[in-house]
Amino acid sequence: MQTKPTKLLVHFGVPFSQFFGLILLSILLSIPYQIIAQDEESQEYDPSVVKNGENLFKGNCTVCHAINEVVIGPALKDVHERQTEEWIYAFIKNSQKVIKSGDEYAVNLYNEYNKTLMTSFDFSDEELNAILTYIKDESSREIQVVVADANQGLEGGEVSSVSSDNLYISLGLNLILLLIIIFVLFRFTNLSKKYVLLKDNQSKGKLLDEEDLEVVKSQFNIKKFIKSNKFVGITSFIFIAVFVKSCIDGLYTIGIQQNYQPTQPIAFSHKIHAGQYEIDCNYCHTGVNISKSANIPSVNICMNCHGVINTDKPEIQKILTAYEENRPIEWVRVHNLPDLAYFNHKQHVAVGGIECATCHGPIEEMDVVYQYSELTMGWCINCHRETEVNAKGNDYYKKLVELHNSSSKKPMKVEDIGGLECSKCHY
Amino acid sequence: MRKIIFNIFIIITLISCSAKNDDPGVEYAPNMYHSVPYEPLSQVKDEEIGSWLDSNPDDGHGEFYNSNPYNPYSMTMREPVENTVRRGSSLPYRLPKDSLELSASVKSPIEDSEDVLKEAKVLYDRYCVHCHGEKGMGDGSVGKVYKGVTAYNSRAVKDKPEGHIFHVITHGKGRMWGHGSQISIEDRWKIVKYVQTLQRQ
Numbered sequence: 001m002q003t004k005p006t007k008l009l010v011h012f013g014v015p016f017s018q019f020f021g022l023i024l025l026s027i028l029l030s031i032p033y034q035i036i037a038q039d040e041e042s043q044e045y046d047p048s049v050v051k052n053g054e055n056l057f058k059g060n061c062t063v064c065h066a067i068n069e070v071v072i073g074p075a076l077k078d079v080h081e082r083q084t085e086e087w088i089y090a091f092i093k094n095s096q097k098v099i100k101s102g103d104e105y106a107v108n109l110y111n112e113y114n115k116t117l118m119t120s121f122d123f124s125d126e127e128l129n130a131i132l133t134y135i136k137d138e139s140s141r142e143i144q145v146v147v148a149d150a151n152q153g154l155e156g157g158e159v160s161s162v163s164s165d166n167l168y169i170s171l172g173l174n175l176i177l178l179l180i181i182i183f184v185l186f187r188f189t190n191l192s193k194k195y196v197l198l199k200d201n202q203s204k205g206k207l208l209d210e211e212d213l214e215v216v217k218s219q220f221n222i223k224k225f226i227k228s229n230k231f232v233g234i235t236s237f238i239f240i241a242v243f244v245k246s247c248i249d250g251l252y253t254i255g256i257q258q259n260y261q262p263t264q265p266i267a268f269s270h271k272i273h274a275g276q277y278e279i280d281c282n283y284c285h286t287g288v289n290i291s292k293s294a295n296i297p298s299v300n301i302c303m304n305c306h307g308v309i310n311t312d313k314p315e316i317q318k319i320l321t322a323y324e325e326n327r328p329i330e331w332v333r334v335h336n337l338p339d340l341a342y343f344n345h346k347q348h349v350a351v352g353g354i355e356c357a358t359c360h361g362p363i364e365e366m367d368v369v370y371q372y373s374e375l376t377m378g379w380c381i382n383c384h385r386e387t388e389v390n391a392k393g394n395d396y397y398k399k400l401v402e403l404h405n406s407s408s409k410k411p412m413k414v415e416d417i418g419g420l421e422c423s424k425c426h427y
Numbered sequence: 428m429r430k431i432i433f434n435i436f437i438i439i440t441l442i443s444c445s446a447k448n449d450d451p452g453v454e455y456a457p458n459m460y461h462s463v464p465y466e467p468l469s470q471v472k473d474e475e476i477g478s479w480l481d482s483n484p485d486d487g488h489g490e491f492y493n494s495n496p497y498n499p500y501s502m503t504m505r506e507p508v509e510n511t512v513r514r515g516s517s518l519p520y521r522l523p524k525d526s527l528e529l530s531a532s533v534k535s536p537i538e539d540s541e542d543v544l545k546e547a548k549v550l551y552d553r554y555c556v557h558c559h560g561e562k563g564m565g566d567g568s569v570g571k572v573y574k575g576v577t578a579y580n581s582r583a584v585k586d587k588p589e590g591h592i593f594h595v596i597t598h599g600k601g602r603m604w605g606h607g608s609q610i611s612i613e614d615r616w617k618i619v620k621y622v623q624t625l626q627r628q
Contacts (some may be wrong), residue, residue: 059578063565063575063578063581072574116602119601246438246441249441253441255454258445263449279568280556280557290611292467293467298608305573309572328502338454338459339460339461340459
């Protein structure tokens with residue numbers, strides 16, 4: 001049977017192939033209608049029941065289940081074809097009971113999904129029916145949704161790649177523009193020189209006198225320029241200024257670890273954790289409100305998320321092995337305040353209400369953390385001079401503030417309550 | 428010309444004093460920078476480090492060596508002895524992880540009040556919000572990726588008693604891991620109060 005069309009094609013040549021193409025086209029065009037027709041068929045479910053089921057599904061099930069993809073539990077498309085309604089209802093009501101009863105399908109499911117138990121839900125039979133109806137309804141119409149999602153993904157990708165290229169293009173264009181301007185200026189001086197000389201020739205030397213001619217015909221003499229007093233004076237001044245400035249700057253860097261950015265044993269990124277996912281600093285640095293140090297999180301805090309997330313990536317594997325071996329991860333300390341100075345996080349964060357970023361900078365933008373502030377004594381003192389004491393709702397400061405206000409009109413700064421005393425930090 | 432080269436040499440030496448990438452830079456008085464007693468979160472395991480200015484040559488290691496050989500992994504910090512009870516804090520919560528059903532009868536030691544709820548909201552935003560979301564719907568920035576975060580007001584958990592919530596925060600349940608090591612007992616009970624308001628919404 002299949003050979004027939006080819007034979008016909010050979011016989012009738014071009015006209016028939018066009019006709020055949022038309023048929024193909026019409027079949028292709030009719031496919032979307034078929035899908036829609038299918039949708040109409042699925043409307044046999046009572047819309048109010050489907051709507052009720054959708055609400056129940058979205059309120060209770062979506063955290064672990066989707067129709068077309070595996071989330072925590074299996075994808076639920078066509079679940080009604082895999083098991084009987086009684087079985088499904090029993091499993092939703094108490095999955096543990098079904099597994100313990102030794103039901104083979106349930107036990108396999110439990111093992112396949114990392115032995116995660118499904119929460120028990122005390123739905124009524126009516127509600128269970130609504131949920132299942134919703135799943136049946138969704139099962140029959142998933143195709144169009146998937147296509148729409150794929151298109152969205154493509155568009156997003158294109159937009160981002162164009163925006164990153166724009167920078168280089170504009171930089172390149174600027175450079176070309178600059179070169180063109182220089183070239184045009186150069187040509188312009190040459191042309192005007194030629195023009196003036198031509199005019200001078202035409203007027204037989206009446207236009208320009210000796211001095212003018214010297215200017216027009218002058219060539220740029222580098223050797224002479226370099227040996228001129230002006231040049232020597234200016235360059236030696238610039239040189240000495242730069243030298244002295246660099247010496248002073250260089251001396252000031254001794255003992256200051258600003259910009260120190262050590263490589264860590266695990267490529268942990270604050271940009272992802274604190275920036276993209278907006279995890280609060282306190283979640284990991286638990287000591288910041290209760291002790292002198294803010295604390296580097298122990299392995300078990302990493303495991304709170306990474307017991308589940310990205311467990312196959314090599315950097316995360318380092319955490320998993322450390323956890324299994326009960327071994328601490330040896331992070332490299334970034335902020336090394338000299339032992340001669342005392343600093344207390346609790347005092348500044350819990351009492352003073354200072355934000356982390358005030359001293360640590362834009363941590364949420366750092367892939368690898370570096371020391372943002374100088375951490376010099378001048379830097380500390382300066383802040384103590386400028387910062388008002390956070391006395392709001394703190395009875396400890398009540399009388400101090402009254403006392404201060406009776407003798408001064410300015411707000412109470414940290415320096416007014418002994419923030420500049422040597423022994424506060426050095427003892 | 429020699430002078431110029433000498434000057435440039437001085438500049439380069441001074442610039443190299445500053446910290447960059449893995450190099451912490453030159454220390455001004457290193458003996459005063461490094462702690463002699465054990466300090467938390469700083470540990471120098473290499474016995475050679477600082478031997479060039481050793482003030483105590485008899486101790487057999489460099490000036491900056493700072494590790495406790497008697498602790499596991501030569502850590503300077505040590506975990507408290509097992510079963511010790513912290514002073515000035517409530518008694519430890521002794522129910523093991525598998526006693527979830529027993530925990531339902533545990534009662535909260537703190538009273539309801541506006542202030543407690545305010546503090547609890549701050550704590551919730553620190554420790555819970557990135558997974559459980561602003562309104563406890565399980566739609567926090569991490570929760571969306573982590574998946575399987577139950578909404579507090581969903582049928583399965585909206586009637587769970589305070590003891591149950593406390594137990595789950597402490598030991599974890601399902602995909603959630605225990606947060607007992609991070610959050611003090613008082614703070615956990617405060618968070619329970621706030622979670623209860625989200626259950627009822």
